[in-house]
Amino acid sequence: MKTLPFNPLHTRGLSLLLLLAAAALGVFIALHHPLWQPVPLLGFVLAAAWFFVNPGLWLVIVPALLPLLGLAPWTGWISFEEVDLLILAAAVGGYARCAYRTSACSLRLSWSCLFLAGLMSISLLLAMTRGFADAGGFVFGWYQGYDGPMNSVRIARSFFLALLMVPLMAPQHDQSATAVARKLALGMALGLATASLVALWERLAFTDLLNFSSDYRSTALFWEMHVGGAALDGWLLLTFPFAIWALRNAVGAPQSAIALTLVGLAAYASLTTFSRGVYLALLVSIPLLLWQTRSKGVLGEAGDQAPHWGVVRWVVAITCLAAMARLVFPYGGYRGLLALFGVVVVALSTPLVLRNTPPGRLLAGSVLGFLLGALLVVFSNFLPKGPYVLFALLFFSVFGLLHAPKVMAVRFRPAICLGGFVCLALAAANVTGHWGGVEALPGSCLALAMLFLVVLVGALARQPLWPADWRWQGGLLTIALVVSGTVAVFFGGAYMGDRFSTSGQDLDWRLSHWKQAVALLETSGDVVFGKGLGRFPANYYFAAPNGASPGAYQVRGEGGQTWLYLLGARHPMSVGDIFRVSQRLDLAAQGPFELKLKVRAGADVGIHAEVCAKHLLYSADCAIGTATIKASKGTWQPVQLRLEGKASAGGPWYAPRFKMFSVGILNQGGAADVDDLVLTAGGSDNLLANGDFGQEMQRWFFTSDHEHLPWHAKNVLVNILFDQGALGLTVFLLMTLGALWRLNLGKARGHRLSPYLTASIIGFLAVGMFDSLTDVPRLAFIYYLLVLYAISLVAFGPPPTTLQATRQTPSPREAV
Incomplete structure (x- = not known):
């Protein structure tokens, strides 16, 4: 694919032009920030200087901070945001470096990227002009609402900011295309972490962490959800694949533990959106990602003797985990689930210790463990919090025994480990019964019996049933947590069940709403060029059914x-x-x-x-x-x-x-x-x-x-059709399909980030089938940035040419 050539003179001239434009706009916005003057201006200048010294780090910093830099509930701003200042500072620093050292920048873009970006720019400018006219003419203002002409500027800025930053994603003379991709992936993973942590705070502050009965849905710091919408949903789907990237590229136990924690936090944040669109999108994008990576252990590299876990084994494992959680949770609650999870942790390591142990010794260990466990359970019930204390002591003792083989003689260690496992299982059943009463025991005992059977089969099998690699096991435990959380969401409260019970009715409402939105395009000009950027709320206000405006x-x-x-x-x-x-x-x-x-x-x-x-x-x-x-x-x-x-x-x-x-x-x-x-x-x-x-x-x-319907078209394609008409929708689809083609069938199909970018784009669009998304500038900025980056990947340097290259273990310097 041909790229646009730039000689040093052209590079310096273009860099100076873009530098001056970004600096002027950034200073103008910073000077009018409603809070803490002159801190915003000082912060903008310091950030620009820092990005000048470290030009590539904006790929990490901007996505990481994007979920946090929206202070509209404090400032009253909606036309501009604090994240605009960060992006413009990164542009000033990057283009200043290009102007200062032309050899450090290439500013290369593919002709296809320029062509599609040009078409989208024309469509947006036309739609913005039509938006001004629909609002009664352009009037600048810092505090206009969704009915003012500045709302057109608010929507348009996301694409133009992304277009401003894409040339700075080209590898410079002192970095490789792999380094650029790695920084982008790390930034996306950190952005997922910040959003998930804020969602965790929100649940801790405003509802119980494990309360899945109330209708409280997480919004994090995405203020754009003040009139409903799916801003957090879209961000989670854009970034979730990069949590898997972080897990696969982790080096050492600390990094792997951090990555596993990130997956767990993101899964919790996703669950607490209570969004059927999020669940559906994850069911589409994550399996797609796992299939595309085609590695032995998507959640960790397996050892030489590790079995290949295909789709069937994963389905069986997830089904068994869900069945056990379903058996325990209705009466045992979260305490029972936690006890079951502790037994699962021990069960993953137990068969590896029991291998090649004679059946008679396994039987003896099981019987002794049952007798000792029953005695301890009876004794613990006479002590305050005894069942919980006993379970904790047994868990740490058995876990330590499994992972410290020098503590006991090799001859007796397998039998003692199995006995300890049986004791722990009985203690877990006791925890469930102590919390849920006698009614909780049948389900708990059946689940623990299933787990005991799996341990025995694993011990007697000729080949290990699962890898011994601790990263792989950590990944399975993360999936177990997600499955347990999903069971808790659906069976721990009536809210999620009620939402799914009304899915058919909600879909009918959305279909009717989409028809109403399209019906607002009254003239041929509206159909071709759109009603105008951001004009849906104002037009729907006067066309609401039965005049029911919010x-x-x-x-x-x-x-x-x-x-x-x-x-x-x-x-x-x-x-x-x-x-x-x-x-x-x-x-x-x-x-x-x-x-x-x-x-x-x-x-x-x-x-x-x-x-x-x-x-x-x-x-x-x-x-x-x-x-x-x-x-x-x-x-x-x-x-x-x-x-x-x-x-x-x-x-x-x-x-x-x-x-x-x-x-x-x-x-x-x-x-x-x-x-x-x-x-x-x-x-x-x-x-x-x-x-x-x-x-x-x-x-x-x-x-x-x-009341949320009056503010959103509730479908990303309908929203773009309304704003930009058939022209804009066609260009949007061409850009998206071009990116997916390049990543999966084109010359970028072997790139390290190809599966993750594909899953990110697909997940975003899946959520977008039930909400607008592109009317959230922060989301649209990242989406357009990823799409333009994907289209230009070939222009940014030779990627790995085979999928085998993606399976190579990263060096410590390359890994995150």
Whole structure:
């Protein structure tokens, strides 16, 4: 494939041009950041300088920090984000280095990449222009909502930022194409880790870690989910394959343990999205990845005598693990599952010690273990927490015995190990019975009997049933955790079961919603070029079935005074359906709270105000105040509310709970102007910033906690068709198919990252079948970056030419 040639003069000129553009835009955004001035500007300059010295590290840093750098709930910004500053700083540093040392940069792109990127740029610019027109003309603003012309800029920026960064992904003179790929993969894996850790914090702070009954769905720090959507879902699917990459490329026990932990955290985050789209996408992308890698041990390299585990063995193993978890969990709960998992850990190593042991000695060890275990179980039930203490002592004793062969004489060690395993199994059954009662024992005993049978078969088999490699076993244990978590999600609470029971009805709703979205394309120009970038929420507002809009807001002004206009939802609603305008409060803010404000209404209206423990969509421990305001015919009325109820504390230090003040319209279709909001607690100063809206929506943020359909097309292809028309959809499909072709059938099919990039793109699109995704700029940026990178892979240097090259054990320097 031919590439675009650049001589040093062209390289320096283009680098200077892009450097100046990125620097000017970055400084402009940093100077207007709502918080902590002049920290954003100083941070931008320092980051640009650091990326100048370390130009390739942006591939690690940007994906790693992307899930964290979105502070809209604190700033009120939605048109721009903090991640824009990081990307622009990386561009400034990279292009400054290219301008300074032209020999250090190639800026090579394939002709196919340039052609497709050019078509997409034309489509986006046309759609952005149409978006401005649909919004009534372009007006710049820092705090416009989804109905303003800046929403077109918000959507367009993701592709152009990706296009800005792709030339910097070309290998430089001091690095190889493999090094670039390795940094990108590491950054994606770290991005998965940061998002998963935030999701873990969210569960710890706002719901129990193992509570799968409530309807609380993880959102992490993806503020774009304030009106629903699947931002976290899309990010998990984009990055999950790179957790497998990290596991396969780990060197040594510490790195492998970290990678296994990452897989477990990501699996937990995926489970707690309670998204059927996520589950389906993982079932598509991860098996595809495992099939493409075609290694003996996708989760670790097996030894010389390790058996080949094909699809059948994996299916049998996963089915058995799921069956055992299903037997234990209904009555044994999480304690029973944890005890079962401990026995599984020991069971993986036990057959290797028992091999070539005479059957009579195995029988003797089993009988002695049963008798001793029964005695210990009876004794433990007379002690406080005795069943748990006994299980812990037996687990560490047996595990140590299995992995410390010099402790016991070789002749007796197998029998003692088997006896210890039987003792541990009885202790696990005792834990389950202690927690769940007599009803828990039949299922637990049957599951443990299955596990004992597997151990015996493994001990008597001619060849090992599974590899002895500890990385492989760690991978299987990770799968066991995922399977156990899945069983807990589906059988530990009614929420997930209810969601799957309504899948058919939900699909009908989505089909109807997609038809409504397409029907909004009224003219031939709309069909070909789109209605305009980001214009779906504004157009759907006026076309909602039965006029059932979710509510709206607008900052208005006259004669130097500004105020907030609030419009309530136009459908029957509960408290959870209120359209809220909110502001973060300090964690230390404590009630009782009092609110003073001015209200003006043309008709009687109900005002709702609250202070809640709230991250994004789900409220808890609220102090609430309401008031009925009589029509005032243009006159401002002072209102004073005392917010009644328990105001939550800030939570533990390791999982602080955010607090949020919100105000909204309580009655259906009600409308009012509000101004001069003052929130106090025990005579404190005003806890709210910009309560008079003199700085527009700075520090304010809105949420639609329950009503999500009006804000999204709910399908990535329908969304692009609506925004960019048939032209944009065709280019999007050409880019995506071109990347997949290049990775799987083209000259990049032997590249080290080909299976992972393929799984990432496929997983993203699978989630996108049920949500828009490209209306989340952070997600769209990474998606377009991966697609453009995949199309240009051949231009970036010779990859490994055979799949065998991907199976080579990485050197410590190359491995992560």
